[in-house]
Structure formats: structure tokens, C-alpha cells
Amino acid sequence: MPERSRGRGQRPAYQTGIAKERMEILLRLAKKESHRNPERSRRYVQLARKIGMRYNVRLPAEWKRKFCKSCGTLLKPGVTCTRRKEEGATIIKCEKCNRIYRYPSQRKAG
Numbered sequence: 001m002p003e004r005s006r007g008r009g010q011r012p013a014y015q016t017g018i019a020k021e022r023m024e025i026l027l028r029l030a031k032k033e034s035h036r037n038p039e040r041s042r043r044y045v046q047l048a049r050k051i052g053m054r055y056n057v058r059l060p061a062e063w064k065r066k067f068c069k070s071c072g073t074l075l076k077p078g079v080t081c082t083r084r085k086e087e088g089a090t091i092i093k094c095e096k097c098n099r100i101y102r103y104p105s106q107r108k109a110g
Helices: 013-033 038-054
Strands: 081-086 089-094 100-104
Antiparallel strands (some): 081 089
16 A cells, blocks of 8 residues: 655654654653652653654643643642632643743533
């Protein structure tokens, strides 16, 4: 069976698969190292994001809100970030760089 043609500038599927695996590994290591060595954890997040940009691979959905997009710190409420609930939104503030993220709250059906 012939290989599908890919668009200009796109990587082969096997390369993007490897990139996804490496990103997952780096993000798991970042989570493990966050208590012992926060700088190493930040570096792992930075490398995972760089791999994602190079191979045009998105971060896994479960990791999207787990780290600060400006400094790379793993966000853990009460440790590296503060989390507040306001009417209609959740507000997360990174303690390292003071960046603020606002996420809309889910509406309850009924």
C-alpha cells in the first residue's frame, strides 16, 4: 500500500508519533521532579514544548492547563500557584512569574 502524500513542511507520521511519545515521557518526568528539583522540571516542560513546536504536535489535552505557558512551572494549587473561583470563571495565578489565567466555569445542565 503506498504511503499517503503529506503536505509541504509536514513530517512523516512515524516522526510525529515518536515526538508525541517523547513529549509524554518528558512531561511525566517533569511531574516527578517538580518537588525535588523545580528547575529540572521546568527544563523538561520547555523541552517538551520545543519538540511539539518542531514537529507540529499538540500537547496532550490533560497537560494543557498543568503548567505555566510563560515560565514553564508545573502548576500545583497551594504550592506553585493560587486558584480562585469567581462567578463564571476559575482564576489561576502562577507564583513564579505572576501570570494570570482565566478559565470559564462549566455551566450546570438543568
